[in-house]
Amino acid sequence: MLTKARKRAPTMERRELLSVADPEGQKDPMSHLNKTKVIMFVFSGLTHNEQLAPFLFTFFLNVYLVCVVFNFGMMFIVLKASNLHTPMYYFLSYLSLVDLFYSSVIAPKMLADLMSKIKLISFHGCAVQFFCFDVLVVTEALLLSCMAYDRYVAICCPLLYVSVMTNKKCWSLVFLSFSIGFLQSVVQTSCVFSLEFCGPNLIDHFYCDVPPLLHLACSSTLWCNSITFFFVVVCGVGSLMPILVSYTFIVSSILQIKSSKGRQKAFGTCSSHLMCVSIFYGAVFFIYLHPPNSALQIQDKLASVFYTVMIPMLNPLIYSMRNQEVKRVIKKVLHIHH
Known part of the structure; x- marks a missing residue:
């Protein structure tokens, strides 16, 4: 009898693992196996x-390397160039830091999966990836909002700029951005990963995100859907509104400038930021606020790639190519090394 029990044990273990690692495992008629907790997720991947x-591996590896180099470069330039020690570039250096980290949360795993036949991630690894990405994306949105406020004060209230945008105020705005990002991510991560995952474990994506995870949950997702919608609206729209209000006043002030050269100079100081904002929020709202539709699945993945990998690379590129102060510092640094 003992021998028979030992022979049957591995079979039961294999069937239990099947219910964890294979969507087909949910067909097992034994109810206690159907309740087995998922310990691994499988990504469908990019392609x-x-x-x-x-080809995709080579392309996105180069994109990621450019992202790392340019974001490190931007932080180094802002740190070393004394003429860039202003609130605008203070925020920009933190934006580069966030871009560097939030790209690194997604890109290395995505690159590894492109060269793997089975794209696995542990339950806890998925939770960590989701938490970090959620913190950084919301922080980025709030930093863009802070930068819009900075441009508003600089253009609409230039005489008060030094007294309004103090070091203490800049530090407080950055701290508030990171704090809000952290707290809302704690709530969302706790909500999503407290759900029961006991059946299919195929995440139809290349990273852990809310919609595909909620789709796999065995328990009710009504509460989590409500929380997700709440934070998308509050953090997304809440960070976008100060940007829209700031630029309404900025455009009004620029149009009152009589000389065309003055208008061009004033607009040039905020054009880079406006471009980054448009790209970022366009991708965010496309991904999270359109109604579910299987026909948009490929477009969703393309938008997510752009949002998670391309934008962190584009932000420092846009600022370095369109901002005259940054261009002058880069030329000076290159000239010295040459």
Whole structure:
């Protein structure tokens, strides 16, 4: 009898693991196996085309390397160039820091999965990835909002700029941005990963995000859907409104400038920021606020790639190419090393 029990144990273990790692495991008629907690998730990844994968790997590896170099470079330039020790570049250096980290939360795993046949991530690894990404994305949105306020004070109240945008105020705004990002991520992560995941474990994405995770949950997701919608609206719209209000006053002030050269100079100081804002919020609202539709699945992944990998690379590029102060510092640094 003991021998028979030992022979049957591995079979039961294999069936239990099947219910964890294979969506087909949910068909097991034994109810206690159906309640087995998922310990691993499987990503569908960017593509199922094995011939396309090496090209995508090479392309996104280069994108990620450029992202790392340019964001590190931007932080280094702001730190070393004394003429860039102003609130605008203080916020920009933190934006580069956030871009660097939030790209690194997604890109390395995505690159590894492009060259893997089975794209696995542990339950806890998924929770950590989701938490970090959620913190950083919301922090980025709030930093963009802070930068819009800074441009408003600089253009609409230039005589008060030094007294309004003090070091203490800048530090407080950055601290508030990170704090809000952290707290809302704690709530969302706790909500999503307290759900029961006992059946299919295939995440139809290349990273852990709210919609595909809620789709896999065995328990009711009404509360989590409500919380997600609440934070998207509050953090998304709440950070976008100060930007829209700031630029309404900025445009009004610029139009009152009589000389065309003065208008061009004033607009040039905020054009880079406006471009970054448009790209970021366009991608965010496309991903999270359109109604569920299977026909948009491919477009969703493309938008997510742009949002998670391309934007962190584009932000420092836009600022370095369109901002005259940054361009002068870069030329000076290159000239010295040359």
